[in-house]
Amino acid sequence: MPQRGPGPAPAPAPADAERAASVRAITEQLAGVRGPLLPVLHEVVATHGYVHDDDVPVVADVLNLSRADVLGVLSFYHDFRRTPPAAHRVSLCRAEACQARGAEATVAAASDRFGGSTAVEVGEVFCLGNCALGPSGTLDGALHGRLTPERLDALTEGWEA
Amino acid sequence: MSTTVWVPCDAAAVSVGADAVAEAFAAAGVTVRRNGSRGMLWLEPLVEVETDRGRVGYANVEPTDVAALLAGGLDDTDRCVGVVDEHPWLVRQHRVTFARVGVVEPTDLAAYRAHGGLAGLERALTLSGEQVVAEVTESGLRGRGGAGFPAGIKWDTVRTASADLKFVCCNADEGDSGTFADRMLIEGDPFTLIEGMAIAAVAVGATEGFVYLRSEYPHAVRTLRRAIEIAYAHGLLGASVLGSGRRFDLDVRVGAGAYICGEETSMLDSLEGKRGEVRAKPPIPALQGLFGRPTVVNNVLTLSAVPMVLADGGAAYAALGTGRSRGTQVFQLAGNVARGGIVEADFGIPLRELVEDFGGGTASGRPVKAVQVGGPLGAYLPPSKFDLPTDYEEFAAADAMVGHGGIVVFDDSMDAGAMARFAMEFCAKESCGKCTPCRVGSTRGVEVIDRIRAGTQRDANLVLLEDLCATMTKGSLCAMGGLTPMPVRSALEHWPEDFGVEPATANRATDAMPESATSTHGGARP
Numbered sequence: 001m002p003q004r005g006p007g008p009a010p011a012p013a014p015a016d017a018e019r020a021a022s023v024r025a026i027t028e029q030l031a032g033v034r035g036p037l038l039p040v041l042h043e044v045v046a047t048h049g050y051v052h053d054d055d056v057p058v059v060a061d062v063l064n065l066s067r068a069d070v071l072g073v074l075s076f077y078h079d080f081r082r083t084p085p086a087a088h089r090v091s092l093c094r095a096e097a098c099q100a101r102g103a104e105a106t107v108a109a110a111s112d113r114f115g116g117s118t119a120v121e122v123g124e125v126f127c128l129g130n131c132a133l134g135p136s137g138t139l140d141g142a143l144h145g146r147l148t149p150e151r152l153d154a155l156t157e158g159w160e161a
Numbered sequence: 162m163s164t165t166v167w168v169p170c171d172a173a174a175v176s177v178g179a180d181a182v183a184e185a186f187a188a189a190g191v192t193v194r195r196n197g198s199r200g201m202l203w204l205e206p207l208v209e210v211e212t213d214r215g216r217v218g219y220a221n222v223e224p225t226d227v228a229a230l231l232a233g234g235l236d237d238t239d240r241c242v243g244v245v246d247e248h249p250w251l252v253r254q255h256r257v258t259f260a261r262v263g264v265v266e267p268t269d270l271a272a273y274r275a276h277g278g279l280a281g282l283e284r285a286l287t288l289s290g291e292q293v294v295a296e297v298t299e300s301g302l303r304g305r306g307g308a309g310f311p312a313g314i315k316w317d318t319v320r321t322a323s324a325d326l327k328f329v330c331c332n333a334d335e336g337d338s339g340t341f342a343d344r345m346l347i348e349g350d351p352f353t354l355i356e357g358m359a360i361a362a363v364a365v366g367a368t369e370g371f372v373y374l375r376s377e378y379p380h381a382v383r384t385l386r387r388a389i390e391i392a393y394a395h396g397l398l399g400a401s402v403l404g405s406g407r408r409f410d411l412d413v414r415v416g417a418g419a420y421i422c423g424e425e426t427s428m429l430d431s432l433e434g435k436r437g438e439v440r441a442k443p444p445i446p447a448l449q450g451l452f453g454r455p456t457v458v459n460n461v462l463t464l465s466a467v468p469m470v471l472a473d474g475g476a477a478y479a480a481l482g483t484g485r486s487r488g489t490q491v492f493q494l495a496g497n498v499a500r501g502g503i504v505e506a507d508f509g510i511p512l513r514e515l516v517e518d519f520g521g522g523t524a525s526g527r528p529v530k531a532v533q534v535g536g537p538l539g540a541y542l543p544p545s546k547f548d549l550p551t552d553y554e555e556f557a558a559a560d561a562m563v564g565h566g567g568i569v570v571f572d573d574s575m576d577a578g579a580m581a582r583f584a585m586e587f588c589a590k591e592s593c594g595k596c597t598p599c600r601v602g603s604t605r606g607v608e609v610i611d612r613i614r615a616g617t618q619r620d621a622n623l624v625l626l627e628d629l630c631a632t633m634t635k636g637s638l639c640a641m642g643g644l645t646p647m648p649v650r651s652a653l654e655h656w657p658e659d660f661g662v663e664p665a666t667a668n669r670a671t672d673a674m675p676e677s678a679t680s681t682h683g684g685a686r687p
Contacts, residue, residue, distance in 0.1 A: 033412075034452070078417065095587075096580070098338070100496035129343075131339045132493070143380075
């Protein structure tokens with residue numbers, strides 16, 4: 001199975017009873033909707049920032065799925081991150097329309113500036129639906145258009161490089 | 162009388178500062194209302210001030226402009242674009258699906274009704290399902306997701322299927338670069354989509370519906386959820402749609418960053434809570450779709466065209482357009498274009514008029530080298546092809562596709578070889594992995610293009626690339642693997658020099674274009 005999503009998960013942390021209870025409550029609350037697994041995983045990420053490996057058996061138990069079923073879905077989708085997010089997140093569009101407006105220069109500038117940083121993670125995205133005002137990206141989740149290396153610097157001023 | 166200003170809440174306007182502008186106006190003590198975007202995106206944030214003449218627009222407004230704008234200090238500058246409803250860029254369009262977008266507050270149901278909303282649903286509720294489907298069939302409406310399948314035929318298949326439960330699913334997983342019309346409609350006029358889905362449900366006997374909306378569109382998710390709440394509160398949705406006694410429940414499901422989920426069967430699996438892997442067809446979703454039940458799957462713009470079809474009659478819609486492409490198409494001008502945004506026009510409008518007259522050429526001011534029409538799986542076309550009329554069949558005959566109507570403009574700094582490589586790279590990254598031609602072929606495609614560009618056994622690798630393209634085209638389960646060769650082959654055909662290839666030898670790799678260019682991302686045969 002090809003590895004999808006943001007990469008391999010870290011070694012499991014010691015079991016966290018409080019987190020397990022929270023994940024169980026989230027799952028139970030959504031278990032009644034049709035096809036609940038994606039809504040559950042979205043809610044776990046929204047609440048806890050990422051899906052920990054220890055969450056998988058809890059979700060599987062409540063939804064009466066195998067752990068392999070849950071892991072298969074978890075690893076298929078880019079959104080379901082399996083490691084804690086950094087303090088700041090830069091996500092830049094690299095799809096055709098943004099490339100046509102020079103996105104690669106902004107992507108390169110972000111990599112240069114934040115490469116190796118633990119406080120800022122730089123990721124790529126393919127289309128944010130802002131294709132007439134590119135290059136586009138999200139900074140800590142907020143959408144920005146007309147990005148240039150200079151504008152990116154201004155918008156991320158004070159972020160630890 | 163206090164001043165009222167309109168500041169768009171559309172994500173594109175917000176991406177260039179509209180929220181801060183709205184706050185600045187509120188702080189200045191004027192009434193601020195939030196509309197969708199008019200689609201003149203190069204002017205955003207486009208602020209409109211209510212006057213006796215109509216709503217007067219001011220382009221590219223920043224918070225620091227607010228005091229001067231309110232004092233009339235911008236009136237004699239080119240920042241003032243006059244009465245927005247009279248703007249030539251809008252007047253030249255034929256806004257049908259987008260008639261209300263940018264005009265009303267998105268979740269103002271009273272304004273929706275005052276601007277002609279709900280007339281289609283009210284009429285549909287007086288007709289039999291068969292009659293509603295007949296209107297849609299007569300309109301000639303075809304799937305706007307790209308595949309162009311006749312909506313009426315798909316609906317009739319679902320209507321005549323017998324089942325304990327049927328669904329209507331809206332594909333709002335608008336992942337193609339250069340397309341944003343689904344997003345702008347949902348953010349600017351969500352009730353149109355809700356009404357269209359309710360009409361589809363009434364027509365085919367469905368009681369539940371889902372909108373599968375991509376997670377990259379958080380503004381759209383919020384607006385649509387709010388609109389659905391309001392629709393329930395006013396009896397548009399729920400146990401008795403507009404008091405008809407017929408149930409229709411509607412929910413929003415958010416995607417999770419997988420491009421392939423714009424393919425309809427992959428979307429259905431994702432809605433079921435599974436990996437978004439493509440299903441083999443048959444069975445077709447119209448008979449065995451979501452949870453194995455008969456399911457209408459249509460794109461946002463297909464469903465949003467339906468209220469007008471029912472309100473004015475199928476014949477009125479069929480009177481627009483050209484050939485077998487009836488009605489209007491919502492074109493999206495994107496990429497390196499001077500005037501980007503939404504152009505809704507009758508089918509048949511030449512590509513040149515869109516790119517040059519509406520688009521105004523490139524944003525960089527350099528010559529146009531290419532446009533890519535129909536998303537990442539569409540062909541790259543040089544200016545010599547710009548006289549093509551926008552018609553499904555005409556484009557297919559030219560080895561291209563209209564697709565979802567997205568048009569991405571590139572200037573002469575574009576490297577067609579790099580874009581062809583990117584098409585394969587993107588396919589490798591986003592392939593669901595179910596079928597071999599797509600999963601493996603795309604990775605091999607990147608390698609082969611690299612070798613051609615590096616000059617390694619170039620002639621042999623050109624033959625290999627063509628073999629690979631033929632295998633992907635004919636052997637892939639869905640349009641992702643099946644159409645990725647389209648941008649690759651078109652790039653090689655028109656710009657062989659970008660691959661280091663002499664024009665004469667490039668032809669061997671472009672002889673056999675896909676036989677069918679009608680099935681693509683975001684929609685497919687029922």
